[in-house]
Amino acid sequence: MMLYKQKKNQGPKGNRLLISVTVLGSAGPIRFVVNEEELVAAVIDTALKSYAREGRLPVLGSNLNDFLLYCPSAGSDALSPWETIGSQGARNFMLCKKPGTEKMETDGKSAESITTRKSPGNWKAWFNKSLSLKISSH
Known part of the structure; x- marks a missing residue:
């Protein structure tokens, strides 16, 4: 019987990516690993939790509906919360507060x-x- 060996960067749900999320107004990016099939909304939620856990300033809050995630290489439109993070083919993102909030x-x-x-x-x-x-x- 031959055993199937998975690659190191592949999980049961697909490839894992190390992404960098730069929060507008913060000192530096937040880096964490996500599955490429994960939704943008889940990535925003993870970024906000990591940001708060690290005690970064300015304090942002935890409502993911108040934020937009941008991919600088994809243009000026914000990513839809329902698309997958791996669909952009990028690993660097910008998190901004929605203008009206x-x-x-x-x-x-x-x-x-x-x-x-x-x-x-x-x-x-x-x-x-x-x-x-x-x-x-x-």
């Missing part, structure tokens, strides 16, 4: 949370002022 988030926040966002600027001004007082006293 940021406006909806700020409209839904209370005035208290918006003023909290401004407080780090006041803290920086206080810190700089306190440093200048200490330096001038020497």
Whole structure:
């Protein structure tokens, strides 16, 4: 009886790919392995979970419907969430927040949370002022 030996980069569902997903505004890409038959929506979900697990900034959230995945070599159109990631023949992707989602988030926040966002600027001004007082006293 002859045993069938699978290639190292082939799983039961097909080839596995190491992909890089660059998040707009983040320091560097996220790299992880996916099956080429995996849907774009699942790749977005995995990228968001990896991004959060690594503690990267800016904080994105976890709703995959708020994001679009682009393939820079395929043009300017976002990938459909229902197509497979291997159909592009690429391994580098760009993850961006949908244009309308940021406006909806700020409209839904209370005035208290918006003023909290401004407080780090006041803290920086206080810190700089306190440093200048200490330096001038020497």
